[in-house]
């Protein structure tokens with residue numbers, strides 16, 4: 700099936716949507732992106748995704764050549780053009796084409812691309828039985844080197860960790876920061892439950908501040924739970940009552956073993972299931 704893609708100023712068939720081989724997005728991973736999801740024709744937290752895209756762009760001194768409203772409009776238009784009520788949207792802004800050198804000031808025309816597609820979901824079984832994950836030896840990039848809060852086109856740090864997870868037969872892998880503290884998984888944020896309270900690493904642990912993460916923190920507070928950002932180490936995970944991951948694609952997914960150790964009862968916990976249910980209600984509200 701041929702898709703309709705939005706590029707810069709208009710919708711076009713996917714075959715016409717091309718970027719230059721001189722685009723620094725391709726040559727250096729110089730650019731930013733977002734992954735969004737629509738439920739029943741409505742994009743979940745569109746504004747938050749657009750704001751995060753702008754924040755990422757600002758952090759790398761990339762000026763997006765469209766307004767926030769125009770990009771939001773492009774996201775909705777692309778979903779509609781592909782007749783996707785429940786879909787996944789990839790929003791990309793590249794640095795644009797330039798010379799074969801790093802200098803971003805010698806590039807022009809950042810490319811704004813919106814791709815909408817059906818979403819590929821984890822099998823149902825993972826949600827019912829829980830995921831097994833392992834800790835990757837690859838550390839999360841230090842903020843002093845490159846802030847993990849930038850959702851940039853350079854995802855090699857996460858890809859290296861993902862490869863380690865796959866090698867161990869796991870679809871996700873845990874990443875620690877350079878201090879050995881828990882940061883996040885390769886494409887998802889992590890939470891634990893301990894004594895009824897919800898804990899998740901703070902922004903400065905080396906995470907992408909997930910939009911699903913923030914929604915789950917709000918849901919927990921609304922449900923009367925204690926929900927806090929806290930520095931976590933693997934000891935906290937191994938001895939937790941429950942563990943789960945959050946992300947746009949994964950939503951809320953239970954984790955039942957980490958590095959071969961059972962977490963809590965070794966089955967998805969009640970608080971995880973409650974938050975998962977509340978999240979499903981929220982996205983369709």
Ligand code: PMP
Nearest residue numbers: 886887888907909910911946947
């Ligand atoms: N961490 C990383 C590294 C990610 O790539 C993602 C997915 N965008 C997340 C966390 C989860 O963020 P969100 O809930 O906004 O999808």
